[in-house]
Amino acid sequence: MEIGIVILLFALGLVLLIKGGDWFVDGASGLAHRFHVPELLIGATVVSIGTTLPEVMVSATSAVSGHGEIAYGNAIGSIICNTALIAAILIAVRPEKVDGKTFRTPVIFFFCAAALYLIAAYVFRNFSRIVGGLMLLLFAAYMVVIILQAKNAPKTITISTAGEEEAPEEESPLWKDMLLLVVGAAFIAVGADLLVENGTKIAQWLGVPESVIALTFVALGTSLPELVTAVTALVKGHGALSLGNVVGANLFNLVLVSGVSATLSPFALPQSKMIAGMNASLLIDLPVMLFVMAFLTLPALKRGKVTRGQGITLLAIYAAFCVFQFVS
DSSP: OOHHHHHHHHHHHHHHHHHHHHHHHHHHHHHHHHTTOOHHHHIIIIIHHHHHHHHHHHHHHHHHTTOHHHHHHHHHHHHHHIIIIIIHHHHHHSOOBOOHHHHHHHHHHHHHHHHHHHIIIIIISEEOHHHHHHHHHHHHHHHHHHHHHHHHSOOOOOBOTTSOBOOOOOOOOHHHHHHHHHHHHHHHHHHHHHHHHHHHHHHHHTTOOHHHHIIIIIHHHTTHHHHHHHHHHHHTTOHHHHHHHHHHHHHHIIIIIIHHHHHHSOEEOOOSOEETTEEHIIIIIHHHHHHHHHHHHHHHHHHSBOOHHHHHHHHHHHHHHHHHHHHO
């Protein structure tokens, strides 16, 4: 394929990502207002599922075709990237207040799923169908809890400066919000695929080493939907939606991406990279994943907000993690 066509497809992928993210956020925020659901809840469910779909498809296909290490690395790497790069950029630019009651649910479910993941990795060194099934059960339980929370959420009433109740904003039709969600998610998925595939070809054409391609275009590419959606939400003033999207996407990377992959085709813990005779993933990747999520979420739950210092620290951790991947 000629390099000119590759560049055009790369540009098309970028346009689809940007427009898809714009429509997806509009649809999600429209649903939040319609059903009086906190934006953080919408971000941690509907938006997170939509932005995680490309990873589900990639990981499931990889597991079925016998490449379990891709399914494993995709989940862990995406969580680290989502937390220490995407969320870090967002809160470094614009720190947000956090509704602890709403934020607590996805955080608790994430660490429950992480505990199951650690047992499978450190004890059994294998991700069996039983583990996959338990992950999917956690996903189902999370969705039930979120739906119940949404049903019980108090409706918000806006009061004017004169002390009178203001008329609610005119809602867009339900079909339009749903269409924006579906088309936006499709654009994000196709755009991310075009961007990663053709970006990799451009890098190869420029003579960039394969290790750099894997660490940048491929690893970051699977998190592009989360990045585009989060930035779009931030620009539109829906910061809670973007933060909820990141935390929800991290949870779904464990319970949905890994759950579907292990259920379809069980896989063993990858052994391709060792450090001092120890599995590099057990020594570095999993501990980093846990630390960055704890560093992002636990202080936020305690203080009711995320701070710019957290964002800067997480970015430094991500930079150090990338340097380690290059030099080790």
